[in-house]
Amino acid sequence: MIKTEQLTKKFDKYVALDNVSCTIPDGCICGIVGSNGAGKSTLLRLLTGIYKPDSGSVFIDDMPVFDNPLIKSKLAFVPDDLFFTPGATIRKMSNLYRSVFEKFDMDKCKSLAESFKLDIDKPISTFSKGMKRQSTTLLTLATNADYLFFDETFDGFDPIVRNYVKSIICEDVLERKSTAIITSHSLRELEDVCDKLALLHKGGLILQSDVDNLKTSHFKVQVAFPFEYDEGIFNGFDYKRYQRIGSVSSMIVKGNRDETAAALSKLNPIICDILPLTLEEVFSYEMETLEYNFDISLTGMEG
Amino acid sequence: MKTTLKNKFINPKLFVQGLLQLKVAGIATIVCSTIYTILLPIIAFIESRDNIEKFSLNYRLLDVAEMFLPLMIVLYIVTPIMSILLFRFMHKRSSSDFYHSIPVKRSCIFFSYMASIVTWVTIIILVFSTTLCLMTTIFLPEYILDIPVIIMYNINAIIACILMAAVFGIGLSITGTVFSGYVTSMIILIAPRLLITFICNMIAGLNKQIIAEGMALFTRNDCNMALSPILYLFNDGYYEYAVSNIPFMGFGFGTIYSILLAILYLFIGLFAFTKRPSEAAGKAYSHKIFNFITKLSIGYVITLFIVYIMVETEEYFSTTYLIIFAFALISMFVYEVILSKSIKRGLKSFLSTPILIALDVVTILCIFAISHFIKNEQFDVNDIDYIKLDYRYTDYVFSLAPDGNLSELHTSGIDFINSSTSGYIDYDYFDNKIDDYKIYDREIIEYVISAYNSWCSKNAESDYYEYEYYYYFDYYSDIKLTIGDAFGDTERILFLDTEQYNHLKSLVSQNVDTNSYVQNSIPDSASDVVLDCDGLTYEQIEELYEVLIAEYKALSPEVFKNFIRYNIAYTDYVGTIKAYQYVDDEIEYFILPITSLTPKAFNMYISYYNENHKEDVLNLMAELKKDLDTDYDASLYVGALNARWDNDTIYEVEYPFYRNVHYATLNLLHATPSLVDGAINYLSGTDYTDFSQYGKEGYYLAYIRFEVYKDSTLYSDDYDEYVGQTGFYMMLDKKADAILIEELQRLESAYAQ
Incomplete structure (x- = not known):
């Protein structure tokens, strides 16, 4: 389990991460979303022990991470800025990985390279941006680390590769019960792969929750009644963004879907549609709940 | 999993990775040094082969200074390059992130990579010195190898390289770019020793009885072996002030000091490396204070020249000082601009001026205080x-x-x-x-x-x-x-x-x-x-x-x-x-x-000499006779002496032979066969070997030397035509002396005809 407590990191006077406390259970895929400069990469570097926190702490399996090889042997990291030694090929890089990661699986590395259609003896410098990212991804997966960290990993992948990478990450988590933490500025990239989602904004952790929970507990209701009514009729519902056009009212309701449908039907509506929400809409709703003046269109999260 | 020892200090796999990353630099150096060590003896052999004769080899000790140039290249070029190649990962965000995320302690990365550098340097030096010794043995047999001295020389060179690598370990750890890393490393290497040397020389300048290097153990130039070769070169013209020895020679205080300094620098480097924040990658320095110290050191080292001139000349105001000071400030400015790419930040360097002046004033006061004490x-x-x-x-x-x-x-x-x-x-x-x-x-x-x-x-x-x-x-x-x-x-x-x-x-x-x-x-x-x-x-x-x-x-x-x-x-x-x-x-x-003061050795020498050469004289003369049609230039040299010792004091050395001089040289140009025959017969038929008569009155020790040149003027430098020279000793009494004189005169008159 990954746990952070009051985690703060500053770069000179700039606060990149401010009092972030969170918990990521084992065996899940956790997405961290946020706009540019939100602190996603800083958080990952703190979680992987690259940066030393200015205050607060990071624990993985109840042990501190920074300069701790015991814990770091359980971690593998795909950074946004990729590293290859001069003149490296996948084979040479795998030798480097093998020299530091005891559980590195060369067969898995070759197999993944084959599935990515990458030549392991070809200089990586000749690869395209996407192929380079594929190379680091497959090397990281071949470490068989318990905790896998991916920073903006899907950038530069075409849709097919993106889906394939998602599938192999899921496969790895399912098979080995590993934990994956993926950052992205695009919520849509993560919603179909993550179990948990966290939202970072301006260095602060705004929200973290299970994706299923988020999706099932929030829905859009469109309802019309054969009589004159006002908004007071919805007292007792947890809703936001109420709008009325003519006799049709729409709102976002948080709660149990069946119970809400039953309660509405008791009011004898002539129209009653309960629609699922996209994650963006859910996030937007939650932001308002938390009284954040948060315009999702400005964060780049609309995908 | 426990933290094993290998993960604390050296990770063998990471060490091997370091070796692999330095493969190109290491192999290239080995190839170049091997070519040098192969060519050097071969060229010397080709140049000297015509002159090598059986008994004319001039045995001598192979001077380890022959290894100086390649070792300097290893010390001043290869070691810094290798240090930069392995530790430059700190200067790039991607590589810095990678190395700081791997499951190896930072100290372990530092020591593993240091070990890789030292291993390569050791391999290069070993291959180089072994090749040189082998090639010298094969092609230059007259050179005798003093293996313990060669080993000692190489060990000292390796220690110097470790010291150099440790210096770069510090420099690269506290900086964020290769340029700032290199400059800082050079300052760490040079500034302290330069300061010591300057101060000692200034004190010695004020007190003629002082030896600058000899003021204290640590003031010796060979203390810092990574720098002593350069100081030695500079000191060459001022030998009267030199105390330390030729670089890399001897296991003395210099070696101990350099080992201790290397250990100290390694641990400072380790501290800087482990405490270095990964986010410093790409910045000029990991902390602002290091930038300030480096910049100030550049200025201080330059302004030390002002202090030096001031102390030497006792002239306290001069436009030269202003020029040097301005140069120091400009250097600091340029350094800052290169690092920060900002003129504004470069201009801020000038704010250090009062500190620089204060440092120089303190230096002058210290020098005068120490000088007063010594005086x-x-x-x-x-x-x-x-x-x-x-x-x-x-x-x-x-x-x-x-x-x-x-x-x-x-x-x-x-x-x-x-x-x-x-x-x-x-x-x-x-x-x-x-x-x-x-x-x-x-x-x-x-x-x-x-x-x-x-x-x-x-x-x-x-x-x-x-x-x-x-x-x-x-x-x-x-x-x-x-x-x-x-x-x-x-x-x-x-x-x-x-x-x-x-x-x-x-x-x-x-x-x-x-x-x-x-x-x-x-x-x-x-x-x-x-x-x-x-x-x-x-x-x-x-x-x-x-x-x-x-x-x-x-x-x-x-x-x-x-x-x-x-x-x-x-x-x-x-x-x-x-x-x-x-x-x-x-x-x-x-x-x-x-001399005859050591009679056993005296007789032994003559005996061995004759044993080796008498036959050669006759053979050489026969050679001359065989081919008299060809122009030969030949000369016969005859020297003789006698001496008597009165216990401990020689009281007479006589050179009694031939026209009152102690030697005679006869030119045998165009000698006839009969004359040569006569000489051969005389020399081969005479047995004057009773050397026990030496020292007695009337007896002389004669040395007969025969030189032959072909198609060449005698004493020409044209050694291609040189046939040979050889000689032997004879013991002559007055009777024999008379016969020899007669023979020589006969030869001389024949030549005159």
Whole structure:
């Protein structure tokens, strides 16, 4: 389990991460979303022990991470800025990985390279941006680390590769019960792969929750009644963004879907549609709940 | 999983990765150095092969200085490049993130990569020195290898490289770019030693009795072995101030100091490396303070020249100072602009000006304070246990001869007895050997300390006491004086006038202990030295050497003392043995004359010489006879001598032969076959080998040497046409002498026709 407590990191006077406390259970895929400069990469570097926190702490399996090889042997990291030694090929890089990661699986590395259609003896410098990212991804997966960290990993992948990478990450988590933490500025990239989602904004952790929970507990209701009514009729519902056009009212309701449908039907509506929400809409709703003046269109999260 | 030792200090797999990453640099260096080491002996072999003859090999010790250039390249180019190649990962965000995320402690990364650098450097040096030794053995058999010295030389070079790598370990860890890393490393390497050297030289400039390098143990230039080769090169022209030895020689204080310094720097580097934040990648420095210190150091090192000139000239205002100071500020500005790419930040460098001035003022005050203390220093004879006198100290200047004349001295060759034909006793084996001998004689100590204190008092009263006399005229001599007391050794310069100098030399040479020490200092075993002796095989020379030394040592100290004070021209030496050895970390040879004072060696030498050469003379003459149609130039040299020794003193050396000179040279150009036949018959048919008659009146030891050149003028430098030269000894009495003279005259008259 990954746990952070009051985690703060500053770069000179700039606060990149401010009092972030969170918990990521084992065996899940956790997405961290946020706009540019939100602190996603800083958080990952703190979680992987690259940066030393200015205050607060990071624990993985109840042990501190920074300069701790015991814990770091359980971690593998795909950074946004990729590293290859001069003149490296996948084979040479795998030798480097093998020299530091005891559980590195060369067969898995070759197999993944084959599935990515990458030549392991070809200089990586000749690869395209996407192929380079594929190379680091497959090397990281071949470490068989318990905790896998991916920073903006899907950038530069075409849709097919993106889906394939998602599938192999899921496969790895399912098979080995590993934990994956993926950052992205695009919520849509993560919603179909993550179990948990966290939202970072301006260095602060705004929200973290299970994706299923988020999706099932929030829905859009469109309802019309054969009589004159006002908004007071919805007292007792947890809703936001109420709008009325003519006799049709729409709102976002948080709660149990069946119970809400039953309660509405008791009011004898002539129209009653309960629609699922996209994650963006859910996030937007939650932001308002938390009284954040948060315009999702400005964060780049609309995908 | 427990943190194992391998994960704490060195991770073997990461170490191997380091080796692989340095593969290209390492192999390229090995290839280049191997080419150098293969070509060097081969070229020397090709140049010398025409001149190599059976008995004319000049055996000598391979000077480890042959390795100097490639080792300098390894130290100053290869090691920094390797350090940068392995540690530059800190300067790029991607690589910095990678290395800081791997499951290896930061200290382990540091030590593993340091080990990779040291391993490559060691491999390069080992391959290089082994190849050089092998190629020298194959192509230059006259060079004898002193393997322990070569090993020691290479170990010191490796220590210097470790020190260099440690310096770069610090420099690269506290900076964020290769440029700032390189500049900072250079400052860490140079600035402290430069500061020490400058201050010591300034103090020595104010106090002529001070040896700049000898002020303290750590002020010696060889202390920092990564820098000592450069300091040595700069010091070469100022040998009178040099205390430290040739770089990489000897396992002395320099080695210990360099090891300790390397360890200290390694741990500072480790601290900087482990504490370095990964986010510093790409920034000029990990912390602003390091940038400030480096920038200020650049300015301070430059402005030290102002301090130096100021102290030396006592001129406190000069436009030169302004120019140097401006240059220092501009350097700081340029450095900052290169790093920050910001003119604005560059201009901020000028804010350091007051600090720079303050540093220079403090430096000047420190120098004057130390100088004042030294100026009033006096030694108390009662506190002194021993002294050491090094006459050789003035090697590159002049040494004073007892009669007031000056003789320029040899730096590496020590004649066992004086070879100067002018007959002055200057610098000989005795003087050379006592330079490291502790003299406990109270009379000598009192005399020396009294002379020293007296000079210092006069100097303190009036600055630069008779300065001009000591440095520009020949009335004074300076000797390196080592004073040993309870606190250790102190090195000073002792200035003596002619009278004092002669008196001191007399006191020392009359001291029985000193003489006995010198006599016993000659190495007994031939295996302790490398020998050369013209005309003998190496085995014969070794045998002869041990016989000769045994005879030398059997001489009474008085005889020995007198003997080494002779001029070699006035003895009856027939040959010399040149013995090479490392003394005070440099190759030194001493030339041992073979005279009839050591009769066993004298006879052995003649016997071996004749055994090796008599046949050659006859063969050479036969060669000449076979091909008389071709123009041959040939000459026959005949020399003869006789001497009588009265116990310890030679009282007569005679050169009685032929026209009242001790040798005759006859040109045999266009000799007829009959004349050559006559010479062959005479020389082969005569058996004058009763050398026991030597020394008796009427007997002479003659040396017959025969030289042949083909199609060339005699004594031409055209060695392609050189056929050969050889000779042998004959014992002549007056009758034989008459016959030989007759033969020679006959040959000479034939030539005249």
